Amino acid sequence: MPAALEFEHLTKQYRSFLRRNRVLALDDFSLTIERGEIFGFLGPNGAGKTTAIHIAMGLMRATRGFGQMLGKPFGHASTRARVGFLAENVALYHRSAVRLVRFYGALNGMRDPELRQRTTEVLQQLELTNDAGRNAAKFSRGMLQRVGLAQALVNDPEVLLLDEPTSALDPLGRVAVREMLLSARKAGKTIFLSSHLLSEIELICDRVAILHRGRVARLGRTRDLLESRDRIEVVARGIERNAFAGAVTEDGVVRFEALVSAQRATIEQVWSLGGEIVRLNPVRRSLEDIFVELADGDAPSGGGAAA
Amino acid sequence: MKVLLIAGNFVREQRLLAILLLLYALASALLFGYGEARVSPEDVSAFVEQQSVYAVLFSLFSGAWAIQNERKTRRIIAVLSKAVTRRQYIAGLLAGIVAIFLGYCLIIGLAGTWLMRYSVWRPLELWTLLGCTIIAALLAASISVFYSTFLPPLMAMGATGITLGLPAALEQVIGGRAAEIVPVYVLVRAVAKTSFRAPRAIGWYTIAIAVLEILVLWTASAWIFEKRDVTVAVE
Numbered sequence: 294m295p296a297a298l299e300f301e302h303l304t305k306q307y308r309s310f311l312r313r314n315r316v317l318a319l320d321d322f323s324l325t326i327e328r329g330e331i332f333g334f335l336g337p338n339g340a341g342k343t344t345a346i347h348i349a350m351g352l353m354r355a356t357r358g359f360g361q362m363l364g365k366p367f368g369h370a371s372t373r374a375r376v377g378f379l380a381e382n383v384a385l386y387h388r389s390a391v392r393l394v395r396f397y398g399a400l401n402g403m404r405d406p407e408l409r410q411r412t413t414e415v416l417q418q419l420e421l422t423n424d425a426g427r428n429a430a431k432f433s434r435g436m437l438q439r440v441g442l443a444q445a446l447v448n449d450p451e452v453l454l455l456d457e458p459t460s461a462l463d464p465l466g467r468v469a470v471r472e473m474l475l476s477a478r479k480a481g482k483t484i485f486l487s488s489h490l491l492s493e494i495e496l497i498c499d500r501v502a503i504l505h506r507g508r509v510a511r512l513g514r515t516r517d518l519l520e521s522r523d524r525i526e527v528v529a530r531g532i533e534r535n536a537f538a539g540a541v542t543e544d545g546v547v548r549f550e551a552l553v554s555a556q557r558a559t560i561e562q563v564w565s566l567g568g569e570i571v572r573l574n575p576v577r578r579s580l581e582d583i584f585v586e587l588a589d590g591d592a593p594s595g596g597g598a599a600a
Numbered sequence: 601m602k603v604l605l606i607a608g609n610f611v612r613e614q615r616l617l618a619i620l621l622l623l624y625a626l627a628s629a630l631l632f633g634y635g636e637a638r639v640s641p642e643d644v645s646a647f648v649e650q651q652s653v654y655a656v657l658f659s660l661f662s663g664a665w666a667i668q669n670e671r672k673t674r675r676i677i678a679v680l681s682k683a684v685t686r687r688q689y690i691a692g693l694l695a696g697i698v699a700i701f702l703g704y705c706l707i708i709g710l711a712g713t714w715l716m717r718y719s720v721w722r723p724l725e726l727w728t729l730l731g732c733t734i735i736a737a738l739l740a741a742s743i744s745v746f747y748s749t750f751l752p753p754l755m756a757m758g759a760t761g762i763t764l765g766l767p768a769a770l771e772q773v774i775g776g777r778a779a780e781i782v783p784v785y786v787l788v789r790a791v792a793k794t795s796f797r798a799p800r801a802i803g804w805y806t807i808a809i810a811v812l813e814i815l816v817l818w819t820a821s822a823w824i825f826e827k828r829d830v831t832v833a834v835e
Contacts, residue, residue, distance in 0.1 A: 347831050351681075352681065380681070384673055384675045386675060396609065397679075441678075
C-alpha cells in the first residue's frame with residue numbers, strides 16, 4: 294500500500310512577477326507520511342510548511358522534485374476526493390454553513406442522499422447544527438474554522454491535511470477537535486497536522502517533523518524527540534543540594550541533571566554520600582525548547598535524525 | 601456537474617453586478633419605450649447595439665478579474681483543493697459569465713420584442729443579433745480569462761483590448777478580412793450596422809471561427825492555469 298504522502302527532494306522557489314526577487318521556500322525537502330498516523334508538521338514562520346502542504350494539494354507546483362499522495366502524483370484531481378484539506382486562515386463564500394458544506398462536498402463528487410447525511414453528521418460533530426442556517430459571513434473566526442473543518446471532513450477523507458486547524462478555537466473547541474482527530478486515527482485515517490500549538494502536537498502526534506529554512510531539521514517519533522538521549526534527570530534523597538552542580542531541592546528530594554555517559558558514576562556518588570536514588574529519567578524537553586534552539590541556530594542534541 | 605456548480609457559484613458571487621446589469625437593461629428599455637406609441641425599428645436597433653457593446657465590455661472586465669478575485673479572497677484554495685481540475689474551474693468561470701450575459705441578453709431580447717410590439721417586423725432578427733452578442737461576449741471573456749491566467753487583471757484587460765482591436769485596425773489598414781481573425785469586432789459591428797429594415801447577414805464561418813477560438817482559448821487557459829500557483833507568491 295503506498296504511503297499517504299511522499300515528498301521527494303522537493304524544491305520550491307518563489308519568484309516575483311518580473312523575477313527580480315527569489316525566495317527559496319523548500320530546499321530539497323523529503324518526507325514520508327505513513328498511513329494511519331497523526332503527523333505533526335512544525336516550523337517557525339516562513340519555514341515552508343504551508344508551501345509543502347499547498348504543493349501536496351496541487352495548489353502550487355514544485356520548482357524541482359516529485360511527490361505523491363495516496364500513490365498518485367500531487368495535483369491528481371480525483372485523488373483529492375479522498376483527501377480533506379483545511380487551509381490556514383479559512384476563506385469561505387458568504388452563505389449558510391449547511392450550503393457551504395454541501396457545495397464543497399458536491400465538488401468532491403458527492404451526491405444526495407450520502408451528501409445530505411454526511412453534511413448533517415459533520416455539522417453535528419462540530420457543534421454547528423444550531424447555526425447551520427446562518428450566513429458564514431456573520432460567524433466568528435472560531436466558528437468559521439469549524440465550518441472549514443466541516444468542509445474538510447464531509448467526504449469522509451482517508452487523509453486529512455490540516456493547516457493550523459485549532460488556531461481560532463477556544464479551549465473546549467480544541468479539546469473537541471483533538472478528540473475528533475484521535476478517533477479519526479482509530480478509524481485508520483491519516484492526519485497531517487501543521488500547528489504552532491506545540492502542546493497539542495505533543496499530545497496527539499505519533500511522529501513529528503520540524504521544518505527549518507525549507508528543510509527537515511528534526512524528524513522522529515514525538516516521544517523520542519522530546520526525550521534527550523545524552524542527559525538524564527536524577528532524583529535522589531538523603532544528600533545535600535550543593536553536592537551536585539545545578540541541583541535543586543523540591544519536596545524533600547534533590548533533583549539534578551547528569552550525562553548518560555556518567556550515569557553509573559553519578560549513582561555511585563549519590564550512594565557514597567549516603568543518599569538513595571528515587572528516580573532516573575531521560576531529560577524531557579518540550580517541543581518549544583527544540584523550536585527555540587532551532588530558531589537560534591543551535592541544533593538540539595539527540596531525539597531523532599535530521600533528514 | 602462540477603462545472604455547473606462553479607458556474608452557479610460565480611453567478612451568485614457576481615449577483616450584484618448581474619442584478620445591476622439586468623436592472624439597467626430593463627430601465628433603458630422602459631425609458632426608450634415609455635410614452636411612445638410606436639418605437640421605430642431604428643430605435644430598437646440602436647438600443648440593442650448599445651447594450652451589445654456594454655455586454656462585450658462587461659464580459660471582458662468580468663473575465664479579467666474572475667480568477668484574481670478568487671485568489672485575492674483566498675476562496676480559490678477551498679475550491680481547488682477538491683476533486684476539481686483546472687480545466688473544470690476555467691470552464692465553470694466561463695459558464696458563469698455566459699449565464700450572466702444570457703440573462704442580460706434575455707432581458708434585452710424581451711425588452712426589444714416589447715419595444716417592437718407595434719412594428720410589422722418580426723423579432724427573430726433581434727434574437728439572432730442577441731445570439732451574436734452572446735458569442736462576442738463569450739469570446740471576449742475567453743480572451744480576458746486566457747490573459748488573466750498569467751497576467752495581472754489590468755494588464756489582462758489591456759492585452760484583451762489590443763487582441764480585440766488589432767485585427768479590426770489591420771482590416772482598416774490593409775483591407776481584406778483581417779477582422780475575422782478575432783471576430784468580436786465583426787460580430788459587434790454586425791449588431792451595430794443591422795437595421796431591421798435591411799438585416800445584415802452574418803456569415804456562418806464568423807460564428808464558427810468564434811466558437812473554435814472559444815474552445816482553443818479555454819484549452820489554452822486551462823493548460824497555462826494548470827502550471828500556475830494559485831496561492832500567494834512573493835511580490
